[in-house]
Amino acid sequence: xxxxxxxxxxxxxxEVLTNRVKFVNKPxxxxxLPGVPEAIKKLNAVFDYIFVVTNQGxxxxxxxKESQLIKIHDHMxxxxxxxxxxxxxxxYCPHKPKAGCACRKPNSKLIVDLGQKYNIDLAHSYMVGxxxxxxxxGKKAGTKGVFLGKSDPLADAVFPDLLCAADWIIxxxxxx
Ligand SMILES: [Mg+2]
Ligand SMILES: [Zn+2]
Numbered sequence: 358x359x360x361x362x363x364x365x366x367x368x369x370x371x372e373v374l375t376n377r378v379k380f381v382n383k384p385x386x387x388x389x390l391p392g393v394p395e396a397i398k399k400l401n402a403v404f405d406y407i408f409v410v411t412n413q414g415x416x417x418x419x420x421x422k423e424s425q426l427i428k429i430h431d432h433m434x435x436x437x438x439x440x441x442x443x444x445x446x447x448x449y450c451p452h453k454p455k456a457g458c459a460c461r462k463p464n465s466k467l468i469v470d471l472g473q474k475y476n477i478d479l480a481h482s483y484m485v486g487x488x489x490x491x492x493x494x495g496k497k498a499g500t501k502g503v504f505l506g507k508s509d510p511l512a513d514a515v516f517p518d519l520l521c522a523a524d525w526i527i528x529x530x531x532x533x
Contacts, residue, residue, distance in 0.1 A: 358478035359405035362526060363468055363495065364397075366411035366447070368487035369505055369519055370433065382421045384432035392520035394440035399523045401443050403530060406475055409433075409447035410467045410484070410494075417453035426451065446471065462486075463493035472498065481533060483526050485519065501529070 367373035371381060372388040381387050400407055409430070415421045430447040437444055448467045450460040459466040472479050484495025485503045492502035492511045503522045504512035514529070516522040 358476055358481075360403075360530065361406040361408060361471070361475065361477045361482045362400050362404050363408050363410045363471070363482065363484045363500065364444075364519070365462075365484075365486035365488070365491045366409050366433075369485055370409065380415060380420070381429060382415065383425060384429050387429060387433055387436075389436070390518065392518055394437055394442040396519040396523035397437060397442035397444065398440070399520075399527060401441075403527050404482075406445045406471075406477065407443060408471050409444055410462070410471070411447070411449045412454075412461050412490075413449045413451055414454040414461070416449075416451035417456060423451055445475075463490040463497070465494045465497035468494060468498035468500065481530065483530075485522055485526075 364370060370393050372378050372390060378386045378388060397407055413426055416423050416426055434444045452458040452461055479499040482500045483503055484491060484500045486492055487505045489509055492504055492509055495502040496511060501513045502511060503526060504515045505518060505522060508515055514525050
């Protein structure tokens with residue numbers, strides 16, 4: 358079976374609610390957080406797959422068309438690839454936050470579906486996020502959870518950014 362790292366997008370890969378960007382509604386608004394290409398490159402060396410798993414309720418709420426979201430993800434993947442960092446697939450929940458769908462995190466459908474599609478051993482995989490909904494979704498799917506921020510009661514580890522998290526994940530994966 359394959360091993361994967363699932364990454365939340367906003368607040369993990371790119372800025373959100375900063376001075377220069379509120380929510381990312383077009384490709385030009387995607388600003389990578391420091392160290393992100395390097396972190397993904399390191400993870401690529403150890404893991405079979407790196408995925409992005411993101412809630413994009415702005416589509417359901419009418420702030421952004423789904424075609425625009427796909428353009429943002431194509432741009433994100435292409436820019437990272439220029440740095441040698443490979444994202445194998447970016448999946449998203451486009452529904453309204455209160456729609457009650459199965460895919461919006463903290464539900465785990467997006468992760469579980471990728472797991473089946475790519476034959477992933479979820480118990481030896483990781484979900485990285487900056488909200489507890491990310492960690493809960495990962496736990497429901499059976500992954501370990503790595504939180505970016507100050508603290509999270511459910512997470513297996515907490516770090517300030519993806520680069521620090523990647524170093525820990527690589528060590529943890531090697532120790533199992
Ligand atoms: Mg986030
Ligand atoms: Zn959904």
